[in-house]
Amino acid sequence: MWGWWRLGKWTVLVMFLHIIAVLIFTKGFLLTRTELPHSSHCSDLSQSPCHSSSYCWTKPVVDRLIIIVLDALRFDFVAPSSFFEQKQPWMDRLKVLHRMTLVNPSSAKIFKAIADPPTTSLQRLKGLTTGALPTFIDVGNSFGAPAIVEDNFIKQLIQNGKRVVVMGDDTWTQLFPNNFNKSYPYPSFNVKDLNTVDNGCIEHLLPSLHQQDWDVLIAHFLGMDHAGHIYGVDSTPMIEKLEQYNAVLEKVIEEIQNQSGPGKLHENSLLLVMGDHGQTLNGDHGGGSPEEVETSIFAMSFKNLPTLPSEFVSSSCEPSKNICISSIHQLDFAVTVSSLLGVPFPFGSIGRVNPELYALAVGTWKLDDNKTWNNQDELKLEEWLQNYVNVICINSWQVKRYVDVYSASSVIGFSSEDLFHISDLYAKAKENQLNLSFDKNESSNTSLPVLKRQIVAYFEFLSYVAELARSKWTEFDLKLMVTGIGIMLFSIYCHILAIRKLNKSYVVSLPLSRDSGISFGLMLASFTVLMRASSLLSNSYILKEGKVANFLLATTCIVTLRFSFMMNKLLLEAIIFLLLIFICRIAIEIGLYKQAATSQFMSASSSWVLGISLSESMWIYIVEIVSILALIILGYFLYNAISSYCRGIAKCAMMGTILSYLLIALYWISESNILDLPHFLKGMGKTYIPRTIYSIGLGQILLMTFVPLFSKEEASSYKGSLYVKMISILSTCSSTIIILQGKQGAFVALGFLLAGYCMMKLQGIEQHSVGGAAKITILDPLPILQWSLLAVCLFFATGHWCAFDGLRYGAAFIGFDEFVLVPQAILLTIDTFGFSHIFSVFGLPLFVQMEHNSLLSINLFWIFMVYGLITATTATATIVCVAIQRRHLMVWGLFAPKFVFDVVGLILTDLLIFVASIYYF
């Protein structure tokens, strides 16, 4: 142990420095908006300058509100296909909504609702109910689903005696525990289950419509989100879901219409059908691309209503038909709904009451029951505007109050300049309001334009605040960020110091060697690392990071090839290596293509399209057979390794791996349609084979950890025993990684193996020229750099990318049907970082050159440190670049996810290096 500490203390030191630096930087960078504990009360209104009435805040204009949330409702699910260039199979499926808007354009309306990223369900529900902006760090809480502490409209409803019924997605009950009069929650996390939540919703929705014991009903359908995650948008399950919803909505509307007569249950009801966020064609969501943030709200009341003057209508109409679509920010939802129901607006809301949605409520118009109204009826309109001005006045006052309280209580509020501008705008609007009250008493004829002007003044104020908040609530604490960067740089300095120390002790222990100072390999390696580091400054290079890494890897490889030409040896290895890089490059481009389909920043340019449609069954068969073949080759190599080198415990462990490989092959066969297995067998295979493989892996790790403690094995050479250790741990990891990665896993493992072999052979090749036939004496960072670049390339080649929609959530459900947080988080981590971090760190002893024991451990640590340094340099570059680009347009879409991935990768690498150094020592 002491021996380990002598060398290993550096890894520990560096790891701690990294963790501290990352924590400090993250605290400064991913700031949360301070959540204020205040909430609005009925009595607060007396402080406002607005016309107060006998109501709580605003006059309740809707008696009952039915909110049907369809999770991941894309805008084009709802909008008629004539709004789009091309009609896609998933469009025009919710026909009932179109029919209603066509029949009754003034009382039913489709809105394009624009959400604020991150577009995860939990974040959106928070945003919808609080009317506030989320911040980036909240995404991480998405799994934990904490209750909302901020003031929100559900809380207001409860406080003001409204009865709320909720059904469907159980996120609602997690967000608002014990708030609902009745709830019918269903588990939401099992992505593969398309129907439980929806069937539960349908079961309770229609009967509830007849009941009198609620004022607000929320039904959250989840099937569409799940169908998107599993099958994508263009799939039959998705279309079936849409048709199912169409039928349900038809029934609901019919039911409400039947009850909408005078004196009946739904005389004054409003129906809202809305999405919480959109989804990409792959069914992913979370980011800020138009497809993800654009969702829809369909609002319908059940009476004929007048239309608003065109100044307040933001709709775009299609030319042929009569359907117009307005747009609304999701931010405005909470406050609009609150004003409709007459409850105080949530304290932290910065939205505005949307006039079009507000006008859809029957109660806002003073309608005589039997009289048909006239569109040109100025008086009616004026009354409406009068009321609306009052509502928007309260709205503005509430927003102003929030801004004031926020900047008073938060350490980092708005800048005084912005605050001044806000106050200025508000004062102007208020001044108008005072004039208005005079006007109202004297003459009512002139007030229509005055009212309009007034509303515009308030709009100006509200939109300015919303814009400002959007830009400011991604605020950064520069001091913390700079401190974090400073510690990071210090850690790099320590790293370099440690490496130099190791170098020195290495040189001292070798009697014949000379320290030649800067070798060509070192120069090339530093140059490459610097190129890669500086490339992270640009969003374009981050987007195409895989290609950049591949470019650099290919460059170093070409240099190696040149050296091998120079020495006239190992040509074959160099050429195979280059070939592997070429294959890797194609895989990266396929990955990029996948990414482009979902990414907001990339256009799907298909430079590599080969004209083969992979859906053809023959290709599927070929892929299946070849992947199993690759697995067999892997197993064969392993078997060879076992029979020639290993005995005892290692042999035992590796037999387990071969068994795992057999099971994986079995799993793939059972998954595919090559053999028609009975259904129950398939089901068994789906859950039990992966679990068996996981447990075999775990057992192997335990075996390898504990058995060496009791029995010392005699090895022929230190290097030999090191290799045996390496092969056994790699093979142990490989089975789990391969099954998680799917069919590509076997190829990638094989490629990794081959590339590792080539690199090991090729290492130090340029020093052959320097040292002649003498033994290699100088430690060469070039192969380690290549290894680390290869790891980066494989991260991208296996279909990952640095974004949250790049995580392959499907992998977490291999072997599990239910959502259990801990094992699935572990599986997702293994899938994401399997090849690029776990495999590559444990494979590092490949580059050990020394046979002698003491030198060998120095050499090993040197390799670990260099690898760590390369990772740390890249991560530091990412951190610095993120700090520089913090005002960049894509900071949340691109830089922040990249930062999170890099930082997690860095800490993981440190941890793995720590573990590996103990294991190998």
Next chain:
Amino acid sequence: MKEDLEKSTPSKISSFQVFLIHVCCGLALAVGFWVAHNVYSINLISHPTSTLRLIWAIEFPVVILLFSCFRQKPEKCSYLKAIARGLLGLPVGALLNALGALALGAPAGLQYFERTVSWSLLMSSLTFVPTACVYGSCWTDWHRIFACTKPKGSLDFMLCLPAHGAVIGAWFGAWPMPLDWERPWQDWPICVSYGAMAGYVAGMVGSLGLALMHTGGGKQLKAE
């Protein structure tokens, strides 16, 4: 001393000749651009394939005719044979350049095929063909110039430096490609070609400078 020098420089070439050749090669590139612009009114950005082909069509004969004059062992190898060597070297060099570019990430789709071919032909004329004309298939000379980078004398410099310059220039020229500026010149292989030609010219300047120094050094040696 004099004999030594003669031995080490395989075929004598004066710095004026070096200057002449480089000027001719550089001029050929310039003429290529000029013809493309003024005669056919195309440029690299609007018509990359045809422009590259045009430049190549002007550059390649100049290169092959000039460098064949400096073939090794002129007594054994006729001028025509040297030209034939250059012609043979052209596809080989083009293939190697194309493969290198593909490994580094050049687009591999069929719609880029013509561009890649034109680009690699031009690259081959800049890098490969001169050496093929001068040294033919002599492995040791190739090895010395391209693998070990140990050129001896002005002729070697003249072959080695511009070729390396072109490759390194092309490598740097590839860097703007992924940027999202959405300029037409970011398309493959436009900026790479610009980079390659800039590197080539820089290499020629370097080679000229070295040739001058070399002869200067030689004279000094003689004076001693």
